[in-house]
Amino acid sequence: MKLAVASGKGGTGKTTVSASLVSVWKDPVIAVDLDVEEPNLHLFLHPEITGRRIAGLEVPQLDASKCTYCGKCSELCQFKAISLMGEVVLTFPEMCHGCGGCIAICPEKALSPGVRELGEMEWGSAGKAGFLMGRLRVGEAMSPPLMRQVKEKLGKMTAEKNADAIIDAPPGVSCPAVNAVMDADFILLVTEPTPFGTYDLQLAHEAFQPLSIPMAVVVNRAGMGNDAVYDYCRSAGLEIFAEIPYERSIAEAYSQGRVIAETSLEMGKLFADLAEKIRSAVPESLYIMAAIKEVRHA
Amino acid sequence: MVSQKESDMGKIAITCQSPDLDAQMDSRFGRCAGFLIVDPDTMKFEYLENGQAQVMAQGAGIQAAETVARSGAKTVLTGYVGPKAFAALSGAGIQIGQNVENVTARQAVELFKAGKVEISSAPNSSGHAGGGGGRRGGGRI
Numbered sequence: 001m002k003l004a005v006a007s008g009k010g011g012t013g014k015t016t017v018s019a020s021l022v023s024v025w026k027d028p029v030i031a032v033d034l035d036v037e038e039p040n041l042h043l044f045l046h047p048e049i050t051g052r053r054i055a056g057l058e059v060p061q062l063d064a065s066k067c068t069y070c071g072k073c074s075e076l077c078q079f080k081a082i083s084l085m086g087e088v089v090l091t092f093p094e095m096c097h098g099c100g101g102c103i104a105i106c107p108e109k110a111l112s113p114g115v116r117e118l119g120e121m122e123w124g125s126a127g128k129a130g131f132l133m134g135r136l137r138v139g140e141a142m143s144p145p146l147m148r149q150v151k152e153k154l155g156k157m158t159a160e161k162n163a164d165a166i167i168d169a170p171p172g173v174s175c176p177a178v179n180a181v182m183d184a185d186f187i188l189l190v191t192e193p194t195p196f197g198t199y200d201l202q203l204a205h206e207a208f209q210p211l212s213i214p215m216a217v218v219v220n221r222a223g224m225g226n227d228a229v230y231d232y233c234r235s236a237g238l239e240i241f242a243e244i245p246y247e248r249s250i251a252e253a254y255s256q257g258r259v260i261a262e263t264s265l266e267m268g269k270l271f272a273d274l275a276e277k278i279r280s281a282v283p284e285s286l287y288i289m290a291a292i293k294e295v296r297h298a
Numbered sequence: 299m300v301s302q303k304e305s306d307m308g309k310i311a312i313t314c315q316s317p318d319l320d321a322q323m324d325s326r327f328g329r330c331a332g333f334l335i336v337d338p339d340t341m342k343f344e345y346l347e348n349g350q351a352q353v354m355a356q357g358a359g360i361q362a363a364e365t366v367a368r369s370g371a372k373t374v375l376t377g378y379v380g381p382k383a384f385a386a387l388s389g390a391g392i393q394i395g396q397n398v399e400n401v402t403a404r405q406a407v408e409l410f411k412a413g414k415v416e417i418s419s420a421p422n423s424s425g426h427a428g429g430g431g432g433r434r435g436g437g438r439i
Contacts, residue, residue: 084364088389092382095356
């Protein structure tokens with residue numbers, strides 16, 4: 001199964017929860033950091049990196065000597081990454097989404113594939129778990145194209161080891177967040193009992209609902225703030241699978257880059273119970289079906 | 299400052315909020331309401347909508363530059379031009395008068411004819427590329 005650990009608000013504890021779930025997960029599992037803008041799962045899992053690859057996006061390269069200024073490329077492009085200005089064709093590689101349409105449509109074959117570097121991928125292992133992460137190039141604005149490549153690699157890694165995947169997703173509710181959770185079998189929303197936590201949980205819940213993926217909530221720092229987040233979960237029919245207490249010892253362990261589930265028996269049990277609840281919430285037949293579908297698509 | 303001789307002036311595109319020479323111009327380039335394409339000798343003008351660029355999530359400046367290039371204008375007078383629109387306009391050989399603000403379109407043409415509009419060699423706005431990001435930040439220590 002693929003589990004996505006997401007949130008509306010940043011800083012609620014996605015990575016804390018992801019790392020702990022990886023640590024207590026009984027079956028083979030790949031931990032993947034899809035928060036490619038600011039990956040940090042490796043700070044807790046301390047993986048041994050065994051492979052690394054630059055990820056690029058196919059952008060058009062112009063051979064001006066072949067161009068007849070027909071403008072078909074520029075008309076096709078929805079992002080103005082290629083533009084015909086009189087008798088000059090201008091390309092804006094940083095605007096390109098890499099669809100390849102302009103290259104395909106050019107009747108003179110004046111366009112050929114070039115590369116814009118998106119970032120890099122690293123993989124390896126963290127204890128018994130597999131590990132994978134993407135890291136967006138500083139200055140690159142689009143993360144979904146890199147995330148797609150990381151997910152492709154993830155598909156290969158999970159298939160190889162017949163493993164589950166735990167995805168540390170980016171915060172927010174925009175394209176990167178949706179991209180990280182859209183093909184998961186289960187979404188775990190991590191929040192905190194504060195007004196911001198409640199508000200952003202609601203946004204995330206609303207944003208992800210159309211995906212028809214089962215969701216549940218983890219309340220982190222339980223004991224601080226107010227009851228609004230519990231009221232929201234009740235009214236929205238969102239089950240709370242775990243509450244992580246608001247305790248100094250947890251913050252200290254976090255600041256030392258430790259996995260919370262490994263800090264005490266109590267925390268170990270909290271996350272083992274959480275993992276069990278997630279497992280039983282996703283009938284095996286469902287994700288096997290999803291895996292079969294994926295194979296067909298591939 | 300570049301002084302303009304009447305003879306080599308060509309048509310001027312002015313970013314505007316409405317099709318009226320005496321209305322306040324629009325200081326935005328990519329997302330202006332429209333363009334007045336003015337013949338500076340006769341002050342006759344036509345109006346071009348910029349609606350297509352306004353609704354784009356990204357690339358509004360480039361789209362607007364294409365509209366201007368198609369109009370045959372040789373000069374743009376506006377407030378702020380971002381880097382991509384600047385590259386597009388320059389690529390089309392259109393000269394750019396930036397920092398023209400808080401005047402009517404007619405006054406902008408007069409200023410230009412009097413040589414009081416500086417022709418720019420670099421963009422004066424960092425642009426808004428990428429559109430609505432959306433990290434909901436907080437608590438990243």
